[in-house]
Amino acid sequence: MKQQKHRILILGASGFLGNSIYKELSSFYKTFGTYHTPKTEFENNNHFFEYNFEEDDIVELLSALKPTIIISALRGTFPAQLMAHRHIYQYLKLQEKSKIIFLSSANVFDAYSKYPSYETDTTLSNSIYGHFKIRVEQQLLTLPKRQVAIIRLPMVFGTQSPRVNEIKLLHKVNEPIELFPNLVMNISTDKRVVQQIHYIINRNKNGVFHCGSNDLVHHDDFIKDLVRQLGLNQPKFKYVYTTNEERYLAVLPKYNRLPKHLLFESSSVFLDIIKTF
Numbered sequence: 001m002k003q004q005k006h007r008i009l010i011l012g013a014s015g016f017l018g019n020s021i022y023k024e025l026s027s028f029y030k031t032f033g034t035y036h037t038p039k040t041e042f043e044n045n046n047h048f049f050e051y052n053f054e055e056d057d058i059v060e061l062l063s064a065l066k067p068t069i070i071i072s073a074l075r076g077t078f079p080a081q082l083m084a085h086r087h088i089y090q091y092l093k094l095q096e097k098s099k100i101i102f103l104s105s106a107n108v109f110d111a112y113s114k115y116p117s118y119e120t121d122t123t124l125s126n127s128i129y130g131h132f133k134i135r136v137e138q139q140l141l142t143l144p145k146r147q148v149a150i151i152r153l154p155m156v157f158g159t160q161s162p163r164v165n166e167i168k169l170l171h172k173v174n175e176p177i178e179l180f181p182n183l184v185m186n187i188s189t190d191k192r193v194v195q196q197i198h199y200i201i202n203r204n205k206n207g208v209f210h211c212g213s214n215d216l217v218h219h220d221d222f223i224k225d226l227v228r229q230l231g232l233n234q235p236k237f238k239y240v241y242t243t244n245e246e247r248y249l250a251v252l253p254k255y256n257r258l259p260k261h262l263l264f265e266s267s268s269v270f271l272d273i274i275k276t277f
Contacts, residue, residue: 006201008032009067011058011074011084013048016161017103017190018073024194025201032065036076054080062091069201071101078132085136092147099206101149101197102140104133106185106212106251108152113243116186116216116250119152119208146206151197152251154212157226157273158190164273167227176238177227179220183242186212186250187222189272196262209258210251213266222266229270 006029012018013033025031026047034051049061054077062070070088074081085102092098107130109117123134140148157163170177188211196211220239227235257263 006030006068007066008069008071008201009061009065010034010071011051011053013073015073015075016158017156017193018071020158020190020194021071021073021197024198028198029201032067034061053084058084058087059091062088066095068095068098069101070098071103071197072136073103078128081132082135085139089139089143092143096144096147099147099149100140100143101151101200102136104137104150104152105130106152106154106249108133108137109251110249113245113247113249116184116248116252117210118252118254119210119256120254149200149206150208151193151200152208152210153193154186154188154249154251156188156190156193157269159273161190161273164226164230167223168230168232171227171232171235174236176236177223178238178240179223180240180242181218181220182244182246183219184216184246184248184250185219185222186214186216186252187266187269188212189269191272192262192264192269196258199258199262207256209256210253211258212251213269214252214263215265216248216250217266226270226273229274 008025008029008031010018010022010031010033013022014035018033022031022033032047032049034049036052051061053074074084088100092100107127108123108125109121110130111124111126123137125131125134137150155163167177193211
């Protein structure tokens, strides 16, 4: 039975993570989504709306749907995304009972390489991607606290995730899979992320959340284990050394922790990834 408390709009609901969020929430809330590339499965769903943020104005869609929660899972060119989020910001300034859940990234800390990052650490990035995420975060965090939830994610895997699909494709064409031996990270899956977001919505939580595994893993160890779990025989690997020392890209929770049943270890994610194999 649907809960009618919220009207949720997921921007980027045709993508890997956005679509997982839509499938999780649509049974409980009045949930809408946007898609970019025309696909029959979305065109025939009257809860999906075509939206190209490089050409279309999000204001028109927001005015028509009047969402109480906006979940931003957009991917694409950064300048156009920045403009879309400015318009969302203006909508939220006028709609004080509405809220945004913004999917951010561990890359907002990628200038810090010697230790994991926590929720209240100062953001600083050397990458264009991380800098973009920081700019959106900074603007949204000027809204009243009750209107914002920032979800900082580590690398996210899943059965149909781009990362897993790339590994399978590289193996199929007999190309090497890149490993970063000195990269220390935590990880997540689409299944874990959507459960955490559902909890945040259901309990009306706000603030900054670091939603990754409780423990850290080396990139090369994890990918090798994943390749074995996927049953990919005789894989080729390419070791990429970006630094001679260990480099951390991990977001750990300390101050805004989710309940124990939503926390997990990296070793448990393999079942989420290989569940259909």
